[in-house]
Amino acid sequence: MVTITRSDTRSGQNQALKKLHFFSAFVTKLNGLALIFAAVLVVILNTVPIYQAQNIAFRAREKSMREHAESIAQMLGWLERLSIEEMPLLARFAPLPAERLIVLDENGQVIYDSVTSDSRIHTRMLSSETAAAIRGNVHFSYQYRETDFYSQITMPVRYKDTITGVVFLSYLDSELGTQLQWVRHTFAVISCFVILLFAGFTVPLSIHFARQMKIIRNTFSMMAKGNYLIRLDETGFDEFATLRQELNRLNIALANTEEMRRRFVSDASHELKTPLASVKLLSDSILQTPDMRQEDIHEFLTDINNEIDRLTRISGRLLQISTLEDKTLQQSYRRTDAKAVAENVCRMLTSLAKASQCTIRPELAEDCFVRASFDILYQIFYNLVENSIKYSGHNKEVRIFLYTREEKVYFIVDDDGEGIPESDLERIFDRFYRVDKARARSTGGTGLGLSIVATAVQNCGGTVKAENRSSGGSRFTVIFPLAPAEEEGGEFDGD
Structure with missing residues (x-):
């Protein structure tokens, strides 16, 4: 009886995971892909060129043998009947050393053989090729025998419209076989070189890729942990x-x-x-x-x-x-009339300005359209103007300018207050940052108003900055891209 402990099971699971990791690893996939590509290339190198070379060689051999067989068939075609007595005429067509010529009569009997002895004469030579030739068809075939190439052709002999016999011509080419064998060997060597080249290229490259991927993976792991x-x-x-x-x-x-x-x-x-x-x-x-x-x-x-x-x-x-901070809200932005929004803000803050003994002086130009929503623009304008009213002091003015220039919409708020210390200008838009905390608490400030302005302006594709005026007081400048005229509609286009 075999007892399997939990540690054995866990060890088996770890080994299975290691195997799975190996087969799913990037290096394995890359090397496997390179191996498949190399194998396909090797198969192509060892088949297509050799096949084409064989076809070229055999087409040339077929042409040569067809011409030779046609000349013999034409000469024998002058004879009404083929017989052994007429075969000395073939002496003028002496075959090549590697060539064999056989002549058959209309019954398939051998009446001439350039290679064998006279014992072959009058024997029947029936095959599918000779039978096809007796029926009037020309047949050429070839095959590769070890290092030799063997080719043969059968052609009918015609006397007028009557088939009187068959010319059988075969050729055994050892030299061509040797050449093709050399070609095959050469491509085999090239294939080995290609495999080695692929291995020498892909293995270091895959190792490099794996190392880089490991670094990136470890970086993501550290980032996931908050580092x-x-x-x-x-x-x-x-x-x-x-x-x-x-x-x-x-x-x-x-x-x-x-x-x-x-x-x-x-x-x-x-x-x-x-x-x-x-x-x-x-x-x-x-x-x-x-x-x-x-x-x-x-x-x-x-x-x-x-x-x-x-x-x-x-x-x-x-x-x-x-x-x-919800970026999906930007999809609802439309072409909005900034002047109408600014006028609405000025009306809403009139009572606050009177309570603070402050005067609002707006100078608002026409055709100032911004791609935003009414609520977003209202928040921006309201927070900036309210902030200037609260910190301007009594008997002061808050001037509001709205105009367009160079495809931009400018919204500027000037006040006659004490200004902003230079050390605080860079942090004025930070959350919960207040220049004068005691005064901010007395005015009901939370330190979030200008931060809201900065976030809202950024969502509208604009910029905002704070600076001190040379004549005293502070200036807030907001710059928006001018919304194109072809953009239809808006959440608020007028009063």
Whole structure:
């Protein structure tokens, strides 16, 4: 009785997997393909040229023997009846040393043989070829016998319209057989050389391919584990070098994305933690102070409500960013009138501007069409104008410009505020980044508005930048590609 343990089963499975891996490996497939190609080439080299050479040789032999047989048949065709007595006439057609001539009468009896003795005379020589010739058909055949080529032809002899006999001519060519044997041997040597050449070329090449594929596979494995710091050698001019370059770019992009994700999670956690901590502290104060005055309770509940509003704004902004990062929304973009959107934004922010003792002065040109959606453009314009109103200060102006130039649509917002510190200009569009955190909290800012603007503008194929004006204040410039006039419709084309 044989007992199979689990380790034996696992060992058998591993061996089976190794065999499967061997037969499915890239090197095996490449070498197998090269071997098949070499085998096909060898078969072609050893058949087609030799076959063609044989055909050429036999066609030439057939032509020569046909002419010789026709001349003999024409001479014998002057005789009304073939007989042994007339055969001395064939002396003038003495066959070649390797050639044999036999003449048959209409009954298939041998009346002349250039090779054998007279004992062969009057014997019958019946075969399919001679029978066909007696019926009036010419038959030529050839075959290869070891190193010799044997060919024969049977041709009827006609006296007027009557068949009086058959001319049988055969030829045994040892020299041609030797030549064709040499050709066969030569092509066999060439075939061996081709196989060695293929082996010497494909084996190192397949090993190189396998090594490169292994490097790329290991790189993908490390990337799947979250390691984006791997950098491959980019030297070379082949496809693998291009693939390594693309992998390095992918690693850099994934590393940047991962860093942004971590920073986003960290910033979001921090931003959400602050109002939650305030709510927790205020609610604990109420619960732990039974005799708290109603005025204090009302004040604490108001603060709790404000923090909840702040949490709502942050979660809403995060939802907007998540929506903007969905690239499939770009498929719904249409040719949209930017002027109509800007006018709508100005109307909606008029009350905020009055409350801030600020004046909005729009200068909006016609025919400013952008490929986007109304909601996307509205978010961009609203966030930029609202941001300028909040940070301009009292008795200031916010100027809005919209115009086209060189197939571009420009949307510019100028304010007379304090401007942006130069050290903060590069990070002004980062998520949760605020120049003045205390002021941002007092104005209800979340640090996500300009980040939403940057993401939305990028989705529309545009660019946005922030800069300080020489006369004071800040300027935000958004540049969109001008939507072509032939693009129909839009989500919002006018008031």
